[in-house]
Amino acid sequence: MRVDLFDFDLPPENIALRPASPRDSARLLLVPGEGDFADLSVRDLPSLLRAGDVLVFNDTRVIPAQLEGMRGQARIGATLHKRLGLRQWQAFLRNAKRVRDGERIDFGAGVTAIAGPRDDDGGVTLSFEGEEPVEVLLERAGRMPLPPYIASKRATDERDRTDYQTMFAREDGAVAAPTAALHFTPELMAALAERGITTETLTLHVGAGTFLPVKADDTDDHRMHAEWGRIEAATADRLNAARAAGGRLIAVGTTSLRLLESAAGEDGMIRAFADETRIFITPGYRFRAVDGLMTNFHLPKSTLFMLVSALMGTERMRAAYDHAIGSGYRFYSYGDSSLLLP
Template sequence: MRVDLFDFELPPERIALRPASPRDAARMLVLAGGETHDLHVFDLPGQLRAGDCLVFNDTRVIPAQLEGRRGEAKVGVTLHKRLGPRDWQVFVRNAKRVRPGDVIDFAADVQAQAGARDEDGGMALSFLGDEPVELLLERAGQMPLPPYIASKRATDARDRDDYQTMFAREAGAVAAPTAALHFTPGLLDALDAAGIGHETLTLHVGAGTFLPVKADDTDDHRMHAEWGRIDAATAARLNAVRAAGGRLIAVGTTSLRLLESATGEDGIIRPFADETRIFITPGYRFRAVDGLMTNFHLPRSTLFMLVSALMGAERMRAAYAHAIAQGYRFYSYGDASLLLPA
């Protein structure tokens, strides 16, 4: 399938640089069957049914953005995927100035040694010393805001809270599961009162989620890998929801991708603890989810392809054109959409 079928023009001013406040005051475009509604996230309880279940990603974003030096050269590093207790796969800015074996000096006396380059355009990095890497990152790292925000303003103290969901528990992500940024304890209470349940799973989002699709055809795109887990008890509860007639609504594409990775052709969700490279494009038959709450995605991205697979490419192109015309805010700190296929 041609990648240019998923292209669209987005005015730069539609890119949100800060989240809505309060979080659930963000706008929400609802596509339910053939209908389209302009609402807000706090209207969510009225758009779902008693017995439905929202599925959240409880991954926690780590301060994975580092600025350092190799000699006189400035080097920027974004952690991408953990390879071991002290080893990470990373993307490097000014990578031509770094060779395998070089030591990079970061702030707060944090050092790491460069390893081999990889086929994704990054390299391996091993943190030196005996302190846990988590402590080193807390000292020297910053929240890894997406490039479309970081290129427009500096990361600051507010982002430590703004770029973390209320469900964040399992440290390991280098990008937030942004659909869940809209949720507040009050909204969760309202959903509970309406008989709408919720469950959590874990998918550690990698920086590869922001990589553009460079191929001309989707068949030639190599999807990045991310590690996820659904335990046996959670899988059993999710299966029970569907068996009772409830719908599973994934909150975010990360939750959806993990659910679909863990579900067999028979529609049964099974325990899962592994990497997934699932790449969902139009023509995919969904096995696990009945709907999706998600933010608005980049043109030509794997995530825009995913929502097009769920709702139809023409429907999503029209929905995005509507959102742009109506002033919706896009991307990680932007507004939400609720997608409920017929």
Template sequence: MRVDLFDFDLPPESIALRPARPRDAAQMLVVDGERPFCNRHVRDLPDALRAGDVLVFNDTRVIPAQLEGTRGEARIGATLHKRIDLRRWQAFVRNAKRLRAGDLIAFPADVTAVAEERHDDGSWTLAFQGDEPVEVLLERAGRMPLPPYIAGKRPTDEADATDYQTMFAREKGAVAAPTAALHFTPELMKALGTAGIGSETLTLHVGAGTFLPVKADDTAEHRMHAEWGRIDAATADRLNAVRAGGGRLIAVGTTSLRVLESATGEDGVILPFEGDTSIFITPGYRFKAVDGLMTNFHLPKSTLFMLVSALMGLERMQAVYAHAIENGYRFYSYGDSSLLIP
């Protein structure tokens, strides 16, 4: 499909620079089949779902994966993208033209890394020096990797260390938050449980590739960056039991959805999964695992807007986004939410 079909005009003032407080006070646009749109708030979620439904969350934890350093007199910026092994990460590099294989990059707090190899997509393999775990080094030298559409308008500050982390964050390794789950609070989870709505978790370590624009003119020419995910056998069994009993699986975020769809066979059975996924979902895709999606509002011409258009239909999502803009919904990572039931 032509990528420009997924374009739309978004006023700059629609981009949220801070999250709603409290988190579950964010607006939520409910889109249930062909029914009229319903303007709600995230705290109303128990009333928008039904007993027996299960929300599937991503328990990845964002690491301080953005680094500023030097190679000689040249300033080098690095955003870690994907772990390769215990000491090596693939990273997107700013001012990469000043790097050569074998160069040593000096970051703050005596953290250093060797630029080992440049990849076809322009990213580099960085090998961190020393014996300390890389996560420890990042805590000393790194900062939270806010999306460029926020970082370009204000600096990262102390509030982001908690604002950009979900209440489910346990497994360290993401360089971007699974933002749909930023809206959840312990109080909301208690209300969902009281309403008979369950929850499960899986893991997808979101990479910086989630922020990259689609540069191809046709979706068939776009290559997704791989991200590591996992569903254990016990979780897969429980999710299959929910569907067998007539319950619906509602993915909280496109990251949870992508792992579920990657782990599910053509027969609709969710299998244990551990490894990389580069699944690219566009209109025409047949969903096998999910019955709905809770997600924020995404960038024009992004793979995520293509995904929601695959779930709900392109014309329907164009109408959804026009309604959201007209009614003052806030967009992107710190923005408002939508509940999409095809």
């Protein structure tokens, strides 16, 4: 399938640089399988769902995974994106040509790492020196890894340490937030519970590969980056039971959806899962586990716009995005939301 089928023009002014405040005041575009779109607010979500429906959240926690350092006189930027071992992380490097296998990078604040060879994903293995846990080193020397389309327009600041973290975050390991869940507040959760809508959590550690553009001309030639995820057996059992009772499973974010689909068999049953996934969902994919998706608005020609096009149909999503752009919706990680119900 041609990648340019998923291209569209987005005015720069539609890109959100800060989240809505309070979080649940963001706009929400309801996209049903057919009929008119509806311009609503995230606070309207309880009225759009039914008792017995289940919202599935990703409880990964974003770590301050961006580092700035020096290799000799060369300035090096590093974005960690996958843990390889106790003191080893796979990283994308800026100015990588200035770093050779075995050379030391000094990230300041007493944080140093030895660079390893290039890998098949275009990254470099960094082996951190010393005895302190890497998470402690990152808290001291790292910055929150804002997406390039935000970081290129303003500096990361202290506010991003809370803004770019969901209320569900508890499992360290992500280098990008599961941004659909940024819209939730305790007040919204209480309103959902009052209506009989339940929630479950899973863990998918989102990697920096989520920001990488699809460089191939055809989707068949694109290689997804691996991300590690886990669904507990008890969680899978509750999700299957809810669906058997007539409830809908609504993934909050593409990360939750991708993990649910990775864990589902041909029979649609979700099973316990603890592994890496490279699932790449494009139009023609048969969904097994989810009945709907709450998600932000995604980049042109991105794997995530391909995913929502697979769920709703490419023409339907192009029409929804045209409506969103024309109506002034805010796009990307800090932007507004949509509820897709095929």
